[in-house]
Amino acid sequence: MAPVSTPPMKEARSIFNNLGYEVVDDGDEFRAKRKWREVRVTACADSTTAPKRGELRCFVAWEENAARLSQQLRESNPEYEWAVIAVREGGDYEVARVPPSKIAV
Structure with missing residues (x-):
């Protein structure tokens, strides 16, 4: 089980680095x-x-929190385009929520 009490910052950086983004x-x-x-x-x-x-x-x-986070975002209906990435303990990930007309990362 992933350490749900700490944010997956290292994993997030790795995902975006591997996608060719400059991380600042x-x-x-x-x-x-x-x-x-x-x-x-x-x-x-x-x-x-x-x-x-x-x-x-x-x-x-973390994967076990992504659905709840997506629901919170849908309910708050922010004014920006957003996505949620669910990270598994082994480092694999998937985009858990991209609103219909929103740009995927």
Whole structure:
């Protein structure tokens, strides 16, 4: 079982590095930059208070918390495009939620 009390920050960085993004520290989050696109990435231990504004955002959570996080985001209906990446303990991942008309990372 993944350590659900700590956010998967190392895994989130690895995912975006492997996708060819430049990862730039930004406090508790990081920015993933590639070509014209910049995605603000938040690694979440279990749930998070989603910001109300932004553009492209990605939330990375352990697999067992990703569905709950997606539900929280749907209910809060933020004004930006977002995705949730579910990370498994072994490092595999999948995009758990991308709203219909939203851009995937």
